Amino acid sequence: MVICMIERIKNNKALKIILMILKAIVSLFIVIVISIIFIQRISNNKLSLGGYSIYTIITESMAPKYKVYDMVIAKETDSNQIKVNDDVVYLGNKDDFADKIVTHRVIKKEVLEGKNYFHTKGIANDIEDPLVGEEQILGKVVYKSRVLSIISKIVNNPYGFYFVVFVPFAILLVMELIDIIEERKEKNLSR
Numbered sequence: 001m002v003i004c005m006i007e008r009i010k011n012n013k014a015l016k017i018i019l020m021i022l023k024a025i026v027s028l029f030i031v032i033v034i035s036i037i038f039i040q041r042i043s044n045n046k047l048s049l050g051g052y053s054i055y056t057i058i059t060e061s062m063a064p065k066y067k068v069y070d071m072v073i074a075k076e077t078d079s080n081q082i083k084v085n086d087d088v089v090y091l092g093n094k095d096d097f098a099d100k101i102v103t104h105r106v107i108k109k110e111v112l113e114g115k116n117y118f119h120t121k122g123i124a125n126d127i128e129d130p131l132v133g134e135e136q137i138l139g140k141v142v143y144k145s146r147v148l149s150i151i152s153k154i155v156n157n158p159y160g161f162y163f164v165v166f167v168p169f170a171i172l173l174v175m176e177l178i179d180i181i182e183e184r185k186e187k188n189l190s191r
Contacts, residue, residue: 023175026168033151033165051076053139055089055103056152061122062087062103069156071148072103074139079116084109087141088120094130103141104129 036054053074057066065087066072074089082088084106092100107128108119116134121127154160 019175023172026172030165030169030172033155036148036151048076048139051139052142053089054145054148055101057103059122061125062105063124065123066103066144067149069149069153071145071152072141073143073145074103075142077137077140079118079134079137082106082109082116082118082137082140088118088132089138089141090118090120090132090136091138092130092132093136097130101138102129 039054053076055072055074057068057070057072060068072087072089086106087103088106089101089103092098092102102120104120104122104125106118107121110117110119118132118134118137120129120132122129151164154164
């Protein structure tokens with residue numbers, strides 16, 4: 001039955017074209033998802049392209065604006081351009097924030113000895129973060145990507161990862177194996 005179905009697909013040009021397009025879309029989707037995850041994890045969120053970086057929200061501190069696994073895009077910004085109520089991404093250096101990348105809102109800005117310092121706090125938090133110096137700022141949030149956020153939520157869910165990444169990859173692998181087997185059969189028949 002499966003062989004019969006493969007033969008029909010093999011002989012139907014329209015189905016072959018649709019299958020090729022579907023294979024290309026699935027391949028591209030898998031490459032994009034894996035690339036984004038790989039880049040974030042390997043670079044420890046420190047890679048920037050054209051001054052833009054992607055960050056994943058990992059706590060509820062910025063709810064309801066950003067939820068866990070939402071992905072935001074931050075742009076490297078001169079600290080003089082950052083204003084109160086801007087959301088910024090910074091590298092913490094004190095207490096519980098040490099060596100953590102944090103996305104919080106600027107609630108106050110001050111200049112001390114010619115340097116900008118920012119008072120930041122999560123929208124859902126009651127307590128202000130330790131004072132953030134301009135050298136800690138990684139960027140200002142300019143966009144929350146809905147598409148990347150949905151993908152991030154799916155990929156970070158074990159079932160979602162299975163059905164959105166693993167299953168399409170397995171299907172793609174099987175399709176490629178079928179193509180290889182068919183090519184070998186055709187070569188053997190032509191000899």
